[in-house]
Amino acid sequence: MDKDITIYDIAKGVGVSPTTVSRALNDHPAVNKKTKQRIYEIATQMGYRSNMFASNLRKQRTNTIGVIVPHLNSSFQSSVMAGMEKVATEAGYNLIISQSMGTAEKEIANAKTMFNSRVDGLLVSLATDTENIDHFEPFFKKGVPVLFYDRVAEHKQSTSIIIDNVQAAYRATTHLIEQGCQRIVHITGNLRINVYAHRLKGYKYALIDHDLPFNESLVIVNDLTEEAGIEAASQILAMEPRPDGVFVSNDFCAANCMNALKQAGLSIPGDIAIVGFNNEPITRVVEPALTTIDYPGYEMGEVAVRSLINYLDGLSDISITNTVTLRSELIVRGSSLRKPQV
Amino acid sequence: MDKDITIYDIAKGVGVSPTTVSRALNDHPAVNKKTKQRIYEIATQMGYRSNMFASNLRKQRTNTIGVIVPHLNSSFQSSVMAGMEKVATEAGYNLIISQSMGTAEKEIANAKTMFNSRVDGLLVSLATDTENIDHFEPFFKKGVPVLFYDRVAEHKQSTSIIIDNVQAAYRATTHLIEQGCQRIVHITGNLRINVYAHRLKGYKYALIDHDLPFNESLVIVNDLTEEAGIEAASQILAMEPRPDGVFVSNDFCAANCMNALKQAGLSIPGDIAIVGFNNEPITRVVEPALTTIDYPGYEMGEVAVRSLINYLDGLSDISITNTVTLRSELIVRGSSLRKPQV
DNA sequence: GTGAAAGCGCTAACAT
DNA sequence: ATGTTAGCGCTTTCAC
Numbered sequence: 001m002d003k004d005i006t007i008y009d010i011a012k013g014v015g016v017s018p019t020t021v022s023r024a025l026n027d028h029p030a031v032n033k034k035t036k037q038r039i040y041e042i043a044t045q046m047g048y049r050s051n052m053f054a055s056n057l058r059k060q061r062t063n064t065i066g067v068i069v070p071h072l073n074s075s076f077q078s079s080v081m082a083g084m085e086k087v088a089t090e091a092g093y094n095l096i097i098s099q100s101m102g103t104a105e106k107e108i109a110n111a112k113t114m115f116n117s118r119v120d121g122l123l124v125s126l127a128t129d130t131e132n133i134d135h136f137e138p139f140f141k142k143g144v145p146v147l148f149y150d151r152v153a154e155h156k157q158s159t160s161i162i163i164d165n166v167q168a169a170y171r172a173t174t175h176l177i178e179q180g181c182q183r184i185v186h187i188t189g190n191l192r193i194n195v196y197a198h199r200l201k202g203y204k205y206a207l208i209d210h211d212l213p214f215n216e217s218l219v220i221v222n223d224l225t226e227e228a229g230i231e232a233a234s235q236i237l238a239m240e241p242r243p244d245g246v247f248v249s250n251d252f253c254a255a256n257c258m259n260a261l262k263q264a265g266l267s268i269p270g271d272i273a274i275v276g277f278n279n280e281p282i283t284r285v286v287e288p289a290l291t292t293i294d295y296p297g298y299e300m301g302e303v304a305v306r307s308l309i310n311y312l313d314g315l316s317d318i319s320i321t322n323t324v325t326l327r328s329e330l331i332v333r334g335s336s337l338r339k340p341q342v
Numbered sequence: 343m344d345k346d347i348t349i350y351d352i353a354k355g356v357g358v359s360p361t362t363v364s365r366a367l368n369d370h371p372a373v374n375k376k377t378k379q380r381i382y383e384i385a386t387q388m389g390y391r392s393n394m395f396a397s398n399l400r401k402q403r404t405n406t407i408g409v410i411v412p413h414l415n416s417s418f419q420s421s422v423m424a425g426m427e428k429v430a431t432e433a434g435y436n437l438i439i440s441q442s443m444g445t446a447e448k449e450i451a452n453a454k455t456m457f458n459s460r461v462d463g464l465l466v467s468l469a470t471d472t473e474n475i476d477h478f479e480p481f482f483k484k485g486v487p488v489l490f491y492d493r494v495a496e497h498k499q500s501t502s503i504i505i506d507n508v509q510a511a512y513r514a515t516t517h518l519i520e521q522g523c524q525r526i527v528h529i530t531g532n533l534r535i536n537v538y539a540h541r542l543k544g545y546k547y548a549l550i551d552h553d554l555p556f557n558e559s560l561v562i563v564n565d566l567t568e569e570a571g572i573e574a575a576s577q578i579l580a581m582e583p584r585p586d587g588v589f590v591s592n593d594f595c596a597a598n599c600m601n602a603l604k605q606a607g608l609s610i611p612g613d614i615a616i617v618g619f620n621n622e623p624i625t626r627v628v629e630p631a632l633t634t635i636d637y638p639g640y641e642m643g644e645v646a647v648r649s650l651i652n653y654l655d656g657l658s659d660i661s662i663t664n665t666v667t668l669r670s671e672l673i674v675r676g677s678s679l680r681k682p683q684v
Numbered sequence: 685g686t687g688a689a690a691g692c693g694c695t696a697a698c699a700t
Numbered sequence: 701a702t703g704t705t706a707g708c709g710c711t712t713t714c715a716c
Binding site for chain 2: 052053054062071074077082085086089095096097099110117282287298
């Protein structure tokens with residue numbers, strides 16, 4: 001447990017001032033190449049490591065980005081994290097991550113911690129029951145950029161990274177209609193969350209545009225878990241007349257629902273066609289493979305961090321590009337394919 | 343973007359010295375209760391937030407735990423992360439997370455960053471091609487605890503958190519044998535990684551203990567991906583005589599392998615019984631549902647952080663409990679069940 | 685129970 | 701191209 005080497009030690013070793021050492025180590029142009037070289041050598045030789053706290057304290061910057069996410073252990077969110085980590089590390093930023101467990105209460109606590117940790121910027125996917133975003137006010141006040149992704153909030157001082165959920169749902173629903181479905185159930189999550197509200201909208205628009213009636217009773221709102229999928233299946237089986245298509249806001253729930261319907265003796269997609277959402281690995285394993293919307297989580301993570309860092313570096317003005325919309329795509333597989341594709 | 347409030351501002355406001363403010367804010371016993379109270383009030387009123395950098399700089403402690411993980415976007419690893427985050431946040435620690443992408447090269451770079459970030463402790467699940475752990479030497483030298491989990495390395499100065507992979511594999515294989523399997527294939531990952539080496543061992547021991555021959559050609563080593571599962575299936579189909587059981591080190595790969603076998607016209611578990619590993623959500627969605635080993639990822643994350651913090655707080659000596667073994671469990675489902683269970 | 689003073693290690697003005 | 705100086709905000713002796 002030997003003592004840490006500081007720039008003073010190096011300065012003494014090389015015979016220059018600490019300032020020069022500091023400059024050399026930060027690759028400041030106004031330092032003689034030879035001096036720089038010597039400083040580098042001595043530094044590594046002495047086993048020097050920069051003290052980020054002293055540096056941060058001085059620079060009032062942390063090179064740290066905070067992330068608040070509903071749940072870490074979700075296929076989608078962990079892809080997002082992976083993308084974020086990649087870009088952040090490449091750019092020399094650390095990521096500190098916390099989960100709200102989907103509750104506003106924990107989200108507020110997390111926001112406080114992030115604020116105290118003086119993150120340079122914050123990336124947030126909102127909790128289910130977040131009613132307002134007052135808890136991010138301190139960030140806005142201090143000019144710390146807050147960037148929402150996936151589950152976003154409208155706010156003039158922050159950017160959102162999303163996909164066009166209305167359009168994606170519209171495409172999914174239209175696809176079902178094109179496959180001959182006339183009574184399409186929509187299973188989705190809490191409508192307070194933008195993504196689910198938008199998907200419901202897209203579903204509705206698609207019906208209307210194809211002269212199908214929108215029927216409130218065909219919309220099932222639940223928490224999109226495994227059990228919810230099974231429960232939804234029994235609700236569907238009880239409907240009269242029986243629906244012939246289901247559009248679910250989540251693959252995992254869709255897969256479970258599909259299995260339950262199969263077990264009840266229905267054939268997929270013959271009796272009921274099914275479309276999920278997210279393109280999780282699970283879609284390629286169930287039988288039949290699940291038609292779904294490809295939602296680029298990894299890419300979303302990359303874009304989120306990149307946007308934030310660009311802003312921090314003064315390369316872009318976040319408030320101008322208020323919303324970044326990523327491309328999503330319908331992927332047609334066996335669970336919905338009744339007719340040969342065009 | 344107003345200026346930050348410091349303890350000096352509070353000191354002025356209350357009419358005491360900064361020292362007293364610092365002590366009060368840290369709940370030091372030798373401060374008058376009334377003074378403390380007043381200081382708290384003024385502090386919150388002024389919107390004070392402690393500057394962790396100044397504090398860390400002074401205390402030479404960061405309240406930050408580093409995590410190096412192969413891939414964030416894996417079902418197992420993200421469960422682990424979730425467990426870690428929970429315990430860390432509760433204890434007032436931040437988590438900084440980085441992924442090695444399974445390569446030693448990135449792992450070494452990550453270790454360096456973590457070292458420079460002066461994490462109080464490090465949690466590591468090793469990369470595939472990590473040949474030695476010299477890159478953690480700086481931590482050992484400085485007395486920073488390094489704790490390995492899941493993919494661990496033997497090292498006298500560090501604790502490992504694992505499950506008994508030998509035993510788990512032994513149980514899985516024995517189960518297949520009890521179901522009447524005689525020629526059991528084992529699909530697993532790179533044998534340099536302890537978990538896969540141990541599972542192979544468990545598989546081997548189970549065969550021997552039940553008087554079945556161990557046959558090198560029945561062991562398939564691949565990267566356990568989706569494609570690897572499908573590829574493995576065709577290898578199995580080409581084997582003569584055909585195997586009647588498969589034990590796969592990973593559910594996702596197992597599920598894909600199973601599907602490929604089904605598509606080739608084999609019946610599961612009739613022709614071939616299958617057992618996976620990890621108890622991922624996918625196991626409950628495929629058909630038949632996949633028998634697997636329940637691997638407590640979330641719990642592992644909790645235990646890892648808890649152990650580390652206990653050590654940091656001086657509550658436990660990590661070097662004494664050199665290995666923590668969590669319980670794992672065989673979960674029998676349709677993919678392997680040929681006889682009524684005992 | 686409270687305060688004065690020093691210093692953690694670094695960087696940014698401002699010289700030279 | 702390099703050095704001097706000051707200070708980021710906090711904690712911790714040591715003194716009263």
